[in-house]
Amino acid sequence: MNKQVGYLFELFVSYQGEGPWVGKRQLFIRLAGCSRSCAYCDTQKSWKARPAHWTLYPGNEQVLRRANPVRVMDIIQVIRKIRKDNGQFDCIAITGGEPLEQRDFVTGLAVGLRKNFKNLKILLETNGLENIVDNELITAIDYFSLDFKIKSASRIKAKPDITAKILSRLKGKKGCIKVIINEKTRSQELMTLARLVKKRQPKWEIIIQPASGSMRNKQLMYEKSDKIIQAMLPIHSQIRLLPQMHRYFGMK
Numbered sequence: 001m002n003k004q005v006g007y008l009f010e011l012f013v014s015y016q017g018e019g020p021w022v023g024k025r026q027l028f029i030r031l032a033g034c035s036r037s038c039a040y041c042d043t044q045k046s047w048k049a050r051p052a053h054w055t056l057y058p059g060n061e062q063v064l065r066r067a068n069p070v071r072v073m074d075i076i077q078v079i080r081k082i083r084k085d086n087g088q089f090d091c092i093a094i095t096g097g098e099p100l101e102q103r104d105f106v107t108g109l110a111v112g113l114r115k116n117f118k119n120l121k122i123l124l125e126t127n128g129l130e131n132i133v134d135n136e137l138i139t140a141i142d143y144f145s146l147d148f149k150i151k152s153a154s155r156i157k158a159k160p161d162i163t164a165k166i167l168s169r170l171k172g173k174k175g176c177i178k179v180i181i182n183e184k185t186r187s188q189e190l191m192t193l194a195r196l197v198k199k200r201q202p203k204w205e206i207i208i209q210p211a212s213g214s215m216r217n218k219q220l221m222y223e224k225s226d227k228i229i230q231a232m233l234p235i236h237s238q239i240r241l242l243p244q245m246h247r248y249f250g251m252k
Contacts, residue, residue: 004112005069006105007032008054009046009097011078013086016093017246019145019176019207021123024090027079031106032068034098036127038154040180040211046097059086072105072112079117091121091143100130110140128177129159132166144175148193152184153211160192167200178207183220187231194235205238212244 009032016024033049034041041047056064056078079092092113099106106124113122121142128146132138148163149156163177177197179190190206197204208229210221225241232239245251 003104003108004072006072006102006109007050007068008066008070008075009043009048009051010055010057011075012055012057013059013082013089014251015246016091017244017251018209019178019242020205020240021091021143022242022245025088026091026093026123027082027089028093028095029075029109031094031096031099031102033101034096034127035101036098036129036149036156038127038149038156038180040153040182040213042212043097049101058082072108075109076112076116079113089120091123092117093123093125094141095125096127098127098130099124100126100132103130103134107134107137107140110137114140128163128166129156131162132169138170138173142174144170144173146175146177148177148179148190148206150179150181150185150189152186152189153180153182158189158192160196163193164196164200167196167204170201174204175201176205176207178209180209180211181225181228182211182213183217183224185224185228187228190228190232191235194232194239197238198236202236203238205240206232206236208239208241210243 009030011029013027016022016026032051034047051068053065054068056066123143124141125145128148149158151157208225229239
C-alpha cells in the first residue's frame with residue numbers, strides 16, 4: 001500500500017481528554033477504519049475503513065468535507081493553515097479508528113509530520129492489539145498511548161502476548177497504557193498487565209480510566225477503581241486514575 005495516501009475520518013483541534021497529556025491543546029488526525037468494535041467506543045462512526053469523505057474542522061465553527069483518499073502532503077498543508085489561522089497547539093495526535101489498520105499510511109504520515117513539524121510532539125494512540133514493527137514509525141513517534149483491552153469492559157479478550165511484544169519493541173520510547181474499566185471489572189484482569197509493564201517498561205504509567213457510561217454512579221466507580229489500583233500498586237507503582245475529560249466537557 002502507498003505510504004503517502006490513506007483514509008481519514010476527521011481532523012480537528014481540541015484538548016486531549018485522556019492519558020498523561022490530558023488538558024493539552026492538540027491537533028487530532030483521526031484515521032478511518034477499525035475492526036475491533038469495543039463496547040465503550042465513542043467514535044463508532046470512524047469504524048468504516050474507506051469512507052468517501054473526511055471532515056475538516058479548521059476553526060471558527062467551519063465544517064468542511066474533503067474527498068478520500070488523501071495524500072500526506074495535503075494533510076501537512078492543512079495543518080500549516082490551521083496553525084496560522086487557529087492558534088497554537090502542543091502536539092499532533094494520530095488516532096482512530098485504529099491507525100495501525102492502515103499500517104503503511106500511518107508510517108508515511110508520521111514520517112511526513114516529523115519532517116515538517118520538527119518542534120511539535122507526535123502522539124500515536126492505538127488499541128494495543130496490533131504489533132508495531134516499522135522502525136520508521138517508531139522513530140517518528142514521540143509518545144505511544146496503548147490500550148489494554150479487558151473483556152469485562154470492552155468485550156474483547158486481553159492479549160498480553162501482543163502487549164509484551166509491543167512493550168519490548170518500544171524499549172526506550174515514552175508512553176503509557178490505558179485501561180478502560182466498568183462496574184464489572186475485577187482486579188484479577190489487570191495483574192498480568194502490571195507485571196508486564198513493570199518488567200518491560202517500568203517508567204510507563206498505567207492509566208485506569210472508568211468508561212464514561214459507568215460514571216452514573218461515581219461513588220461506586222471510585223471504590224471500584226481504588227480497589228483495582230491498590231491491588232496493582234505492589235507490582236507496578238506508576239498507576240494513575242484519570243476519567244475522560246473530553247466526555248465531561250462534551251468536547252470532540
